[in-house]
Structure formats: structure tokens, C-alpha cells
Amino acid sequence: MLYPVPAVMVSCKRPRERSNIITVAWAGTVCSDPAMVSISVRPQRYSHDIIEETGEFVINLVTEKLTRSCDWCGVRSGREYDKFREMKLTEYVSEFMDTPAIAESPVNIYCKVVKTDHLGSHDMFIGKVIGVTVDDSFMDDKGKFALEKCGLITYSHGEYYTLGKKLGKFGYSVRKSAVKSANKKNSESKSKKEPKNGQNKKKISEKRKVKQRKGHV
Numbered sequence: 001m002l003y004p005v006p007a008v009m010v011s012c013k014r015p016r017e018r019s020n021i022i023t024v025a026w027a028g029t030v031c032s033d034p035a036m037v038s039i040s041v042r043p044q045r046y047s048h049d050i051i052e053e054t055g056e057f058v059i060n061l062v063t064e065k066l067t068r069s070c071d072w073c074g075v076r077s078g079r080e081y082d083k084f085r086e087m088k089l090t091e092y093v094s095e096f097m098d099t100p101a102i103a104e105s106p107v108n109i110y111c112k113v114v115k116t117d118h119l120g121s122h123d124m125f126i127g128k129v130i131g132v133t134v135d136d137s138f139m140d141d142k143g144k145f146a147l148e149k150c151g152l153i154t155y156s157h158g159e160y161y162t163l164g165k166k167l168g169k170f171g172y173s174v175r176k177s178a179v180k181s182a183n184k185k186n187s188e189s190k191s192k193k194e195p196k197n198g199q200n201k202k203k204i205s206e207k208r209k210v211k212q213r214k215g216h217v
């Protein structure tokens with residue numbers, strides 16, 4: 001129930017074999033310096049052994065245009081299909097490693113596996129980021145990469161979404177003008193929602209349902 005998350009297309013390749021792509025939702029940033037990310041992959045996946053053996057993978061961010069390919073690569077196996085060919089995607093081989101990135105993806109993150117944790121259903125590969133390539137067309141005049149213009153998607157509870165409207169930016173809650181209006185809003189909503197003798201609290205806890213659900217990735 002920890003949603004939304006990014007759904008990413010992870011490319012991998014074993015020498016003398018065709019390249020493959022696996023869709024991964026259990027992915028995340030785990031360290032800033034050195035930059036490290038994690039992907040959790042079930043041992044049954046065709047890609048699992050490739051990543052384990054080569055010790056490398058590329059995370060390719062997914063745009064609205066790539067969503068269908070992202071889903072398809074997440075329901076078909078590289079054991080049976082050449083996913084790059086089937087989805088008409090282009091392999092981009094960078095200076096960083098033999099594993100190709102997906103050229104149609106605006107951001108490619110090249111990772112070397114530094115640790116593998118066998119957690120249970122999934123093995124978590126922690127990858128040290130050794131390079132990143134981006135689509136130049138999203139670079140602005142000042143050399144800043146406009147990630148917000150890429151049209152990235154998110155994945156929530158089994159469904160894909162585009163991103164909604166911007167609500168603020170890092171630290172906006174403590175900026176002077178914002179604090180004033182936030183305090184005002186808080187005091188307004190507090191007066192409306194104040195529980196009387198814990199009655200509301202009780203109501204809320206009664207409403208909560210225990211939900212157990214098998215993860216589907």
C-alpha cells in the first residue's frame with residue numbers, strides 16, 4: 001500500500017545474448033552520496049539471473065509515450081520475446097557499460113550491483129550509479145534538465161497515471177509567506193475537526209479495515 005511509486009523499465013544484457021527489459025515498480029533511491037538505487041526482482045524472472053551474473057543494469061524512466069511498452073515488458077518474458085524489437089525500442093550503448101539503455105527514455109541511470117539482499121519473494125539489488133544519460137532536448141538554456149517536461153508517469157495500486165498539478169516545491173512550507181497562509185489554513189481546519197471527548201477518534205478507528213493483499217509485482 002506504499003503508493004504511488006515510479007514504474008521503471010530496467011534494461012539488462014548478458015554477453016552474446018539479446019538485451020532484455022523488465023518492468024520494476026519496487027525501485028527506489030537509497031543513498032545520495034555515493035548515489036545508489038535499489039531494484040527488487042523475483043528470482044523467477046528471466047532478468048534476475050542476467051543482473052546477478054553481469055552485476056549491472058540500467059534504469060530507464062518511463063514517459064506517457066512509453067507506458068504501453070512499460071506494461072508489455074512487465075507481462076511478457078525475455079525468455080520468449082525480444083522486447084526491444086517487439087516494442088520497437090532502440091538500444092543506446094553508452095560509454096558506461098555494455099548493457100544498453102532505452103534511447104526513447106529521457107533519463108537512463110547506469111548501475112553496478114554492490115550488494116544483493118535475498119529478502120524473500122524478491123532479491124533486492126543495490127546499484128551504485130556510475131553514470132546517467134539524458135535526452136538533450138529537455139536541457140534548458142541554462143543547462144538545467146527540465147525533468148518536469150518529460151511527461152513521466154507514476155504507478156499506483158495496479159494503475160498507471162500521469163503526474164497531476166504542482167502543489168509546491170522543496171521547503172515551501174517554511175518560507176515566510178507560505179507559513180502564514182498554512183498557519184491560517186491549519187487553524188481553520190482545526191476548529192472544524194476538533195474531536196469531542198475522543199468520539200471522532202473512535203469513529204475513525206472503527207472505519208479502518210484490516211486489509212491483507214498479495215502484492216502483484
Ligand SMILES: Cc1cc2nc3c(=O)[nH]c(=O)nc-3n(C[C@H](O)[C@H](O)[C@H](O)COP(=O)(O)O)c2cc1C
Pocket residue numbers: 007020021022023024025026027040041042044045046047048070071073074075076077078079122155217
Ligand atoms: C507495473 C509493473 C511493475 C512490476 N514490478 C516488478 C518488480 O518490482 N519486481 C519484479 O520482480 N517484477 C515486477 N513486475 C513483473 C515483471 O516485470 C514481469 O514478470 C516481466 O515479465 C519479467 O520479465 P523477464 O522474465 O523478461 O525478466 C512488474 C510488472 C508490472 C507490469
